[in-house]
Amino acid sequence: MGFRHRLVAATAAATLSTVNVASAQSVELVNRATASDPSSFASQSFDYIVVGAGTAGLAVASKLAQDGKARVGIIEAGLYLPNDPLIDVPKNFGQNNGNPKYDWRFNTTPQAELSGRTVPHPRGKVVGGSTALNYLVFNRASKQEYDAWAEIGNDGWDWNSLTNSFREVSHYTSITDNQTFPNSLDANSINSQSEQYHGTDGVIQVSYNTFETDVQDPYVQAMNSLGVSTNSLPDSGNITGVYNSPTAVDRTTGKRSYAASFYVKNMDNDHFVLLQGARATKIDFSPNKNKDGNVVATGVTFDVSGTSYTVKAGKEVILSAGVFQSPQLLELSGIGNSTILQRFGINTLVDLPGVGENLMDHAMSAQMWQVNPGVVTWDQLRINTTFAAAAAQQYNTTHDGVLASTINTVAFSSFRTVADNDTAYGDLLNTLDQWINSTSLTPLQSKQYDIQKRWINESVPGMEFVMIPSGGLTRTRPANDTSYMIISAILQHPFSRGNVHINSSDPMELPAVDPKYLTSPFDVAALVQGVQFANKLVSTEPLASLITTRIDPATNFTSGAHFEG
Ligand SMILES: *[C@@H]1O[C@H](CO)[C@@H](O)[C@H](O)[C@H]1NC(C)=O
């Protein structure tokens, strides 16, 4: 199944010229051409071995192999899937999630605070990683959030340093005059000032939607009425406000732009060698420690179709297998909490109990409303065949329109803005203080909580609202003749902490993921405030006039956090 990038390059070139080649066929060709290659990959001499051709791995590998500086080998379990509409067409976002062709299909362990529910966690098993599966919103965090990385000891990870890297990866296309975002999301202000925060030579295409639904502008105006002002410069380090987010879409082709572009860029670079369909099973270490007393990684063992191979790294092994599988590989290789390793019969090389701990995930709660007849949303694609045919035709000919669009209307707010009043805000802070006082914290947690509390006090936004102009992403199935709007309230900096650990010594088994959602009562109280704010928003004009009724949860649902994962 594995193959080198040069052989893929030839196949990809052949398929790229034929727009509607079935993706299954191109995968078939690729695999046949390269069936015997893992041993040749394993016998090559590399300076670096990168585990995982995802968002981080491909960017790092590309940088290292630039200008012939170093030879880099990359191991990836998934395949490169060019010309696949379930990856490429922006409006298809979410449709490849849960499909084993693209997705590792993680599920959490049963979550006590969610009545024992498990929550699916799509993770990309494909060249490009989870950037082939996400919803294409290309936005940034607040300056303070990056600066905190540097503050806890990661030199060079502050906002000022990182903005140079942000510029390096992006190729920014400004809003054009015919991409109308009237009044509230002013096109000109974004157009004229945002360019300084993006690059023009990077491989990731960054642009704006060219299609606007009827709910977007009223939504923005309702936000403005509730004190969330429009932010025309959201990539500047200040994310506060409601804004028209850039998206990772190539405006020329109308396709998703994602980390696989780093691979495409390096197809002719013989210092960049990607082995696909190969699953890393262990990092190998030298039997002797170095002069500082540290273990030294020498290479990686990987599996292709049941056969095991080992490839050597002259300089370093770079582990970029994602938030769940990087700790899994460390543990399988003997680095982690020795009690856990012993349980699975793994010899401890380094007793490092932090591995797999302190897992955080931003919980969200989505609600869906029915909108009045005649209000145009993405649901038109589902309920109006004339509209759907015109959209497909437009995408086919000019590569734009609704099928080239994705989620773009996002808002970030401080808890003070989200909370109903001073009393509600005070109660929220008290809930947090009381819980922290009664909880025993690790030193890292302590440091993180101090920073998170400071952010709350400095009004660094802790709540995100994502507006989806469509039904279909909550539990209630949309009706055939009806249009909807979803607002999701998302906790940006949860205080709940979970973990991810191996559940077997077999590297083919997925690790157990336990985010411990909502175990901090602050997270529950904050999400409830977010859910209430969304309800206030749909009662605010001019949005209120477009709304029929709340569908999910039903209007008779009046208390408790409705968690959607
Ligand atoms: C938008 O305008 C540009 C020129 O300003 C034009 O080239 C392009 O075709 C227009 N796109 C649409 C979808 O009208």
Ligand SMILES: *[C@@H]1O[C@H](CO)[C@@H](O)[C@H](O)[C@H]1NC(C)=O
């Ligand atoms: C951030 O942007 C918002 C929206 O434009 C604005 O209201 C706010 O004052 C800005 N905050 C800072 C610290 O500049």
Ligand SMILES: *[C@@H]1O[C@H](CO)[C@@H](O)[C@H](O)[C@H]1NC(C)=O
């Ligand atoms: C190691 O794991 C065991 C078993 O889960 C746990 O009881 C122990 O607290 C962990 N050790 C540390 C230092 O976290």
Ligand SMILES: *[C@@H]1O[C@H](CO)[C@@H](O)[C@H](O)[C@H]1NC(C)=O
């Ligand atoms: C269906 O879509 C077409 C094309 O956008 C539009 O003209 C028509 O009014 C729509 N029909 C309904 C019932 O909304």
Ligand SMILES: *[C@@H]1O[C@H](CO)[C@@H](O)[C@H](O)[C@H]1NC(C)=O
């Ligand atoms: C798109 O164009 C291709 C040919 O280039 C054609 O086979 C296909 O039917 C078209 N699809 C739509 C929806 O127009």
Ligand SMILES: *[C@@H]1O[C@H](CO)[C@@H](O)[C@H](O)[C@H]1NC(C)=O
């Ligand atoms: C403040 O907000 C809380 C929570 O929404 C609400 O119960 C309370 O009545 C409000 N108090 C005032 C004075 O408006």
Ligand SMILES: *[C@@H]1O[C@H](CO)[C@@H](O)[C@H](O)[C@H]1NC(C)=O
């Ligand atoms: C938390 O503990 C601190 C110090 O012990 C104390 O000053 C504070 O009042 C406590 N806060 C709450 C809400 O219990």
Ligand SMILES: *[C@@H]1O[C@H](CO)[C@@H](O)[C@H](O)[C@H]1NC(C)=O
């Ligand atoms: C919040 O900030 C204010 C001034 O900006 C400061 O006086 C206060 O002590 C801070 N509160 C906390 C809990 O850090």
Ligand SMILES: *[C@@H]1O[C@H](CO)[C@@H](O)[C@H](O)[C@H]1NC(C)=O
């Ligand atoms: C909705 O459409 C599907 C397929 O077109 C059909 O099977 C189903 O019966 C329809 N449901 C309703 C409620 O009309």
Ligand SMILES: *[C@@H]1O[C@H](CO)[C@@H](O)[C@H](O)[C@H]1NC(C)=O
């Ligand atoms: C962990 O392994 C046990 C025993 O094989 C199994 O029953 C359990 O479902 C696994 N848990 C997860 C989260 O995979």
Ligand SMILES: *[C@@H]1O[C@H](CO)[C@@H](O)[C@H](O)[C@H]1NC(C)=O
């Ligand atoms: C809400 O109403 C529906 C249908 O009438 C019913 O099935 C459901 O149990 C009710 N839920 C609550 C929380 O009362």
